[in-house]
Amino acid sequence: MHVINLSPLDLAIAALLILALAGLSLRLRLGVERQLLTSAARSTIQLLLIGLVLKVLFDNVHLAWVALMAGVMILVAGREVMVRQKRRFIGWWGFGVGTLSMFISSFTVTVMALLLVIGTSPWYAPQYAIPLLGMILGNTMNGISLGLDRLTQDAAQKRPIIESRLALGQSWQQSISDSRREAIRVGLIPIINAMSAAGIVSLPGMMTGQILAGTPPVEAVKYQILVMFLIAGGTGFGTVVAVGLAARRLFDERQRLRLDRLSQPGK
Amino acid sequence: MPSLRLQHLRARHVGPIELNIDAGECVCIHGASGSGKTLLLRAIADLDAHAGDAYLDDQRCSQLQAPDWRRSVALVAAESHWWGERVGEHFEGEINASWLQQLGLPEAAIDWQLSRCSTGERQRLALLRTLMQNPGALLLDEPTGNLDQATTYRVEQLLAEYRRQRQAAVLWVSHDSGQIERVAQRRFLLRDGRLAEEERGLRCT
Structure with a gap:
């Protein structure tokens, strides 16, 4: 079996959900839009970084x-x-x-x-x-x-x-x-x-x-x-x-x- | 015949304090609130960090295991605290039935639920809880604080009997000058962290 690769575009579509939610928060004055966006950005960066770290780690097993x-x-x-x-x-x-x-x-x-x-x-x-x-x-x-x-x-x-x-x-x-x-x-x-x-x-x-x-x-x-x-x-x-x-x-x-x-x- | 001796005892703003309480003697301390009476009792029971030392006869506090010391030099706090549901769970064995009776409590009190006891009932039961462990010295922090006059007399009488029979040394904090007259052989005022002996009133016994 083969994994279907996700393209950046695929992830961008999912990210629209976050943007829509942030828009709703702004509209309803929930005041969480900033937190929502920064935490989404944080998790993207953190996960990408850990992905890179793990890749290096897997290539250099020590x-x-x-x-x-x-x-x-x-x-x-x-x-x-x-x-x-x-x-x-x-x-x-x-x-x-x-x-x-x-x-x-x-x-x-x-x-x-x-x-x-x-x-x-x-x-x-x-x-x-x-x-x-x-x-x-x-x-x-x-x-x-x-x-x-x-x-x-x-x-x-x-x-x-x-x-x-x-x-x-x-x-x-x-x-x-x-x-x-x-x-x-x-x-x-x-x-x-x-x-x-x-x-x-x-x-x-x-x-x-x-x-x-x-x-x-x-x-x-x-x-x-x-x-x-x-x-x-x-x-x-x-x-x-x-x-x-x-x-x-x-x-x-x-x-x-x-x-x-x-x-x-x-x- | 346990006598209690305090040597250079110091805890926060109290002390240094020198005091000898003979076996079978009752010494009363009074003083304004905040003067450190409770602090002093807690330090003697080794519940608070302190400098100096306390001796029960020739046994030094710092050389005994802390639980052993607290069993022999027992503090009865002003407010009683309980951890279980029923009275009996807090006693290691039986409760002396005649003591219960003497304090105006029925024998069935051992099965009482603590949530249904009055403050005064709890205070008397807490005293018995400690007395049942047969301590050689008693540190009493207003042991009749929540009791009416008649019950106060009962408690005083029981404590006097215990003191004579066990030849226990008793250190008693009280606000009630009438009570001090009744129970104490010597009385001290705690002020500015020092004990000052006062004119002796009527002898008890």
Whole structure:
């Protein structure tokens, strides 16, 4: 089977939709036309650039290049997790908690999939490694930022309760246990929902893309199932690690609740 | 026979504070709001960062695990906070039935839903929650703040009995000068971060 190539004209036709929407926004005074156009332009440029980067990467298969690409991806994801927090940890922890847990979970899961499941050769074949890591990272990033946000908000809100528990001689683990459990649960909900709705409500993007590109549907489905499981694993373990690290950081060596290690919301 | 000793204790604008409370003694502190009474109690319970140290007998706060210290030197906050649905979930074992009765609460209180308890009921239950852990020193932050006169007497009586039987050291923050007269062997005014001893009133016991 062959992929039908898209010409620039084809894309221009699709871009008319954006222009029409922007016109409507102007007409109805929605005030989003500027955002709409810049974000459309941004995604065009970003995607074209990444296309070029991937082309170069695929032509020069070398572990160092793949590792560099993966490193950049994880740093950007770590920053994204940080800026999404209402109350983030002050100093390196703000960036470190999310980034470290994504590194632990996403990398492990991706490498495991490449080595044990797909069995590409070489194992870091960028065609597989980069898209897989990207999908796992994107979802793990969501889970971790939801979980961390919930944990810090909850701890700030329930400070009197947590301190009462500490005053009764409970350990920090016991004192924060309710908030921690809730935060992990919140981080896991999106992927659980995505798995239960997959195929019925939504056709996952990856699978759709493969089918459009000519892959037989059943093969595409198998890959999608694999990716779902990898995402669930990456998100789940990543969130558990991140929330665990963050909970630990909320207490000092004398097991005092240290909300002063968080920034104020909005700053 | 636990005695509580504070040595150069300093937390934010409070201190340095030197204070010895003998086993079985009750010391009251009063002072304007914002003078740091709660801050002082929190520092002794090691819930806030502080300089200096506190000792229970010869056991030093900084050398014990924090939870162990807080079990022996127990803070009862002015407002009680609860995490579960029912009263019983917050107790590690039984509640001493005679204590419940002494505070004017029925034995069935252990099954109460907290959302249906009054502030005063919760305050008494929070006190029992701490007493059931048998602490050697008590840090009480206005323990009768939400109670009527009759119930206040009940609480004072129970605490006096506990103090005598356990030979516990008690540090009691109160705004009520009548109460201070009734319960304290020594009384201090906290002002500008320092403790000043005041004329002793009537002895309790």
